[in-house]
Amino acid sequence: xxxxxxxxxxxxxxxxxxxxxxxxxxxxxxxxxxxxxxxxxxxxxxxxxxxxxxxxxxxxxxxxxxxxxxxxxxxxxxxxxxxxxxxxxxxxxxxxxxxxxxxxxxxxxxxxxxxxxxxxxxxxxxxxxxxxxxxxxxxxxxxxxxxxxxxxxxxxxxxxxxxxxxxxxxxxxxxxxxxxxxxxxxxxxxxxxxxxxxxxxxxxxxxxxxxxxxxxxxxxxxxxxxxxxxxxxxxxxxxxxxxxxxxxxxxxxxxxxxxxxxxxxxxxxxxxxxxxxxxxxxxxxxxxxxxxxxxxxxxxxxxxxxxxxxxxxxxxxxxxxxxxxxxxxxxxxxxxxxxxxxxxxxxxxxxxxxxxxxxxxxxxxxxxxxxxxxxxxxxxxxxxxxxxxxxxxxxxxxxxxxx
Numbered sequence: 001x002x003x004x005x006x007x008x009x010x011x012x013x014x015x016x017x018x019x020x021x022x023x024x025x026x027x028x029x030x031x032x033x034x035x036x037x038x039x040x041x042x043x044x045x046x047x048x049x050x051x052x053x054x055x056x057x058x059x060x061x062x063x064x065x066x067x068x069x070x071x072x073x074x075x076x077x078x079x080x081x082x083x084x085x086x087x088x089x090x091x092x093x094x095x096x097x098x099x100x101x102x103x104x105x106x107x108x109x110x111x112x113x114x115x116x117x118x119x120x121x122x123x124x125x126x127x128x129x130x131x132x133x134x135x136x137x138x139x140x141x142x143x144x145x146x147x148x149x150x151x152x153x154x155x156x157x158x159x160x161x162x163x164x165x166x167x168x169x170x171x172x173x174x175x176x177x178x179x180x181x182x183x184x185x186x187x188x189x190x191x192x193x194x195x196x197x198x199x200x201x202x203x204x205x206x207x208x209x210x211x212x213x214x215x216x217x218x219x220x221x222x223x224x225x226x227x228x229x230x231x232x233x234x235x236x237x238x239x240x241x242x243x244x245x246x247x248x249x250x251x252x253x254x255x256x257x258x259x260x261x262x263x264x265x266x267x268x269x270x271x272x273x274x275x276x277x278x279x280x281x282x283x284x285x286x287x288x289x290x291x292x293x294x295x296x297x298x299x300x301x302x303x304x305x306x307x308x309x310x311x312x313x314x315x316x317x318x319x320x321x322x323x324x325x326x327x328x329x330x331x332x333x334x335x336x337x338x339x340x341x342x343x344x345x346x347x348x349x350x351x352x353x354x355x356x357x358x359x360x361x362x363x364x365x366x367x368x369x370x371x372x373x374x375x376x377x378x379x380x381x382x383x384x385x386x387x388x389x390x391x392x393x394x395x396x397x398x399x400x401x402x403x
Contacts, residue, residue, distance in 0.1 A: 024035025317350030
């Protein structure tokens with residue numbers, strides 16, 4: 001491969017990274033371009049750790065001779081079989097020895113001392129090259145501090161010196177292209193995890209100007225845990241966070257499954273909105289989320305009772321109204337959220353659940369907006385004075401909750 005070929009592949013990699021091409025597509029395109037120009041690579045893998053609440057990182061594979069899983073996420077590598085495999089890997093060897101690359105001519109008597117080399121040899125590969133490209137502090141995010149890659153060939157002579165030279169020269173460009181796409185993915189993940197999917201979409205579209213907000217009509221959800229203060233005072237300290245996570249997962253997954261967007265977690269409380277083309281559909285979606293939540297709570301509480309852990313319920317207030325949806329805050333600290341009297345009102349409705357002895361309360365506006373969707377399943381619990389609201393409000397609950 002001459003310098004012109006190397007330049008063309010490097011240019012293609014840069015364009016792929018700038019365009020945000022998928023990581024697996026970048027790896028495949030790189031390997032195929034190398035093969036076309038005479039570099040006999042038959043199998044490759046690239047991986048990087050990431051910043052994600054569940055996954056430790058993502059890996060990408062390519063094989064020139066068979067169909068393989070092109071990409072997958074991997075979980076923590078600190079325990080179990082994953083830890084054993086990681087400790088036996090060539091990448092771990094490079095990290096602990098401070099090396100940049102390691103080669104094994106597995107078809108010519110070199111030791112089969114790293115995880116996966118036995119499989120490569122059984123599949124007819126003769127030579128193996130693994131590399132690590134470390135990032136400096138300014139290029140590191142979380143555990144994403146280096147780019148790992150390995151290449152294998154079935155060539156009868158293994159990798160010629162020229163092929164090794166080309167791989168060493170081009171792999172940094174491959175790393176940069178894949179990292180470019182990965183950074184965009186990390187930005188989306190962080191935004192969605194901390195802001196919610198809909199708010200994240202607005203922010204990533206560039207709607208981050210302070211004070212810029214749109215007026216929307218939405219069904220509003222505010223929920224919190226029943227008796228949380230009492231439980232937190234009596235439960236073991238190391239039980240509190242797992243308990244909050246378990247109940248938050250039930251609430252958030254139910255909202256998302258019904259098409260809602262969680263905007264804020266406030267201790268044990270959750271603020272969410274449901275948007276739809278018409279108010280009846282938005283309110284129906286909120287009630288669907290409530291139904292999903294009750295089933296999850298039954299399952300969760302049954303399991304926690306078996307384990308001897310504290311259980312609780314979720315108090316829920318539902319309302320509908322116009323709110324301002326956008327950026328609120330200072331020059332250097334913004335929150336993408338909803339504000340307006342309706343937000344205050346839905347939190348007050350939720351706080352009345354304890355007084356009304358119901359786990360769900362809805363405003364009269366919410367019930368009116370439902371139309372015929374589910375209005376026959378609702379019953380009034382009377383008029384209540386809500387703190388911060390001028391006039392008493394008639395509140396409703398589900399017949400199943402009132403029974």
